[in-house]
Amino acid sequence: MTSPYRPFDVRLVARERLSASFMRITLRGGDLARCSPTLLDQRVKLVLGESRLLDPLRGDDWYSVWQAAAERPAIRTYTLTAVRAAAGEVDVDVVLHGRPGAGAGPASTFAQSAAVGERLLLVAADRSRAGHEEVGVAFRPGGAERVVLVGDETALPAVANILADRRPGVRYEAVLEVPERDDVRALAADRLTWRVRSRGESVLDVAPFAHAAAGDAAPGDGALLWDEAEDVSGGSYLWAAGEAGLVRAVRAAAKRTGVDRGAASFMGYWRRGAVSA
Structure with a gap:
């Protein structure tokens, strides 16, 4: 069975400083209209690195290819905060730990200093695939009052x-x-x-x-x-x-x-x- 998750090829189009510890980044991609709008606590991954490292990871087998690679791009897990299907955009709120070159990890560095237009991969559920509403969601309150x-x-x-x-x-x-x-x-x-x-x-x-x-x-x-x-x-x-x-x-x-x-x-x-x- 095909996983609901797949890579989306996206670029950074905007950033907004929300507070001392948060930067919101906006990503745009040609097929992000198919990104699942579930939100909640559904997990997605940002894959960060040079294009030569990202290109082999564009298929459904992205993770096994990443595992076997001699040189790997960085992967970090997040939750989307907005999906705008008509615009082909999503927002991600990134916690800022340190500054670029002074303790910041790859995602925090990208959020603070990447050039608008810089490419990355977003691994997220595809709304056209079965199970996209539930995959990666841990929030399951059932009938709780x-x-x-x-x-x-x-x-x-x-x-x-x-x-x-x-x-x-x-x-x-x-x-x-x-x-x-x-x-x-x-x-x-x-x-x-x-x-x-x-x-x-x-x-x-x-x-x-x-x-x-x-x-x-x-x-x-x-x-x-x-x-x-x-x-x-x-x-x-x-x-x-x-x-x-x-x-x-x-x-x-x-x-x-x-x-x-x-x-x-x-x-x-x-x-x-x-x-x-």
């Missing part, structure tokens, strides 16, 4: 998408941690709690996640965690994403406070000090 979203800055684009697609009759709560006060933004949650890291704050200050005990993982600890909900028929659904150690600590606190394992999803998007594709 209450949704609790917990995350750091890397989860913020997904959280914003989820809150923009609220279901009637469901209560949405969010606890979010960002690097700077300037990163706080308006979101359509019934209850919204922001924690600002530069002020020494963390989502782990907020009940029930403040119940972290000795031995719980801390930010920077452990391998990437990926644990999706199995079946949610009612009650509450917990979705937590971000730095792996932070997510592990949230999971430990949730377990101690009796959160139903089958009604919770925990996704480690990255690990401090490690490279994640």
